[in-house]
Amino acid sequence: MTTPQPPVPVFRPGLFDGQLALVTGGGTGIGFGVAQLLAELGATVVLASRNQAHLDPAVEQLRSVGRKAASLVLDVRDADGVKAAVRSVADTHGRIDVLVNNAAGNFYVPSESMSANAWRSVLEIDLSGTFFCSQAVMPVMRDRGGGRIVNISMTLHYRGWPLMAHATAAKAGIDALTRTLALEWARHGIRVNAVAPGPIPTEGVKKAFAALPGQPHDVFSAERAMDDYARRAIPLARMGSPRDIANMVAFLASPAGDWITGAIMVVDGGEWLQKSPN
Numbered sequence: 467m468t469t470p471q472p473p474v475p476v477f478r479p480g481l482f483d484g485q486l487a488l489v490t491g492g493g494t495g496i497g498f499g500v501a502q503l504l505a506e507l508g509a510t511v512v513l514a515s516r517n518q519a520h521l522d523p524a525v526e527q528l529r530s531v532g533r534k535a536a537s538l539v540l541d542v543r544d545a546d547g548v549k550a551a552v553r554s555v556a557d558t559h560g561r562i563d564v565l566v567n568n569a570a571g572n573f574y575v576p577s578e579s580m581s582a583n584a585w586r587s588v589l590e591i592d593l594s595g596t597f598f599c600s601q602a603v604m605p606v607m608r609d610r611g612g613g614r615i616v617n618i619s620m621t622l623h624y625r626g627w628p629l630m631a632h633a634t635a636a637k638a639g640i641d642a643l644t645r646t647l648a649l650e651w652a653r654h655g656i657r658v659n660a661v662a663p664g665p666i667p668t669e670g671v672k673k674a675f676a677a678l679p680g681q682p683h684d685v686f687s688a689e690r691a692m693d694d695y696a697r698r699a700i701p702l703a704r705m706g707s708p709r710d711i712a713n714m715v716a717f718l719a720s721p722a723g724d725w726i727t728g729a730i731m732v733v734d735g736g737e738w739l740q741k742s743p744n
């Protein structure tokens with residue numbers, strides 16, 4: 467089953483001309499999809515990742531079609547490192563208009579055998595990383611009269627998701643943080659929202675799925691199993707694509723979202739509302 471991209475651009479060209487968007491985890495998966503769309507709409511995008519090898523091909527791909535893109539090696543868990551990196555982006559570009567907190571890590575593990583370090587690792591990347599990056603961009607946005615922060619959450623914690631205690635706890639924390647920062651920073655013109663994606667079969671998700679006990683252990687079979695799942699369990703009968711998520715991020719970051727803050731927008735084909743067929 468394919469996940470069609472919208473055939474025509476939904477947003478007007480040049481929507482983000484002159485603006486700077488920083489996307490954590492921007493080299494791959496959903497983060498890259500978001501960076502691609504924001505760049506297509508005129509933004510200069512700075513892709514941040516721990517891994518330079520993820521960044522180089524992503525930046526190259528964007529530049530090869532005339533987009534403005536740069537890379538930033540960054541571990542979102544390192545609060546001081548984040549502050550320094552954000553300062554360098556602001557110094558170089560003179561602004562940060564949009565922050566997309568997308569960097570995340572997770573893996574399936576039974577709670578009873580999860581090590582303390584495994585728990586901390588995911589909480590620190592997903593939740594602390596979102597806070598550290600938001601806190602670091604805040605003064606840059608405030609001093610320029612405002613900005614937009616979009617956090618990437620998920621829907622799995624609405625019901626609970628076995629083997630994902632760390633990630634579901636972290637993402638629930640991100641929802642709470644979204645609402646709290648929205649209230650604290652509204653007076654500075656900083657809007658803080660979140661997007662909660664349903665299943666988006668990025669390479670990372672396919673690998674995590676293929677590693678699950680009882681699931682097919684190669685990515686091709688994992689794709690087929692996911693398509694079967696989509697037909698059974700997603701009312702709109704397909705998996706999502708990074709572009710589906712990027713469209714909502716762009717909407718929230720655009721003037722169309724000017725009166726939206728503290729919102730968590732679910733983009734999941736109706737998945738979480740539907741009672742599981744299993």
Ligand code: HXC
Nearest residue numbers: 570571572573574575581582583584585587588591670671
């Ligand atoms: C059990 C594991 C584990 C696993 C790591 N750990 N993988 N425990 N099962 N599969 C444990 C390690 O043993 C270690 O604990 C601790 O976690 C930290 O591991 P490190 O490898 O040292 O950490 P680090 O290098 O910082 O890597 C972070 C990571 C890694 C989260 C563990 O997976 C990562 O960087 N992932 C980023 C990419 C990613 O996950 N993408 C998926 C995005 S998809 P000990 O005690 O041994 O020291 C997505 C969608 C979600 O987010 C949808 C879900 C369906």
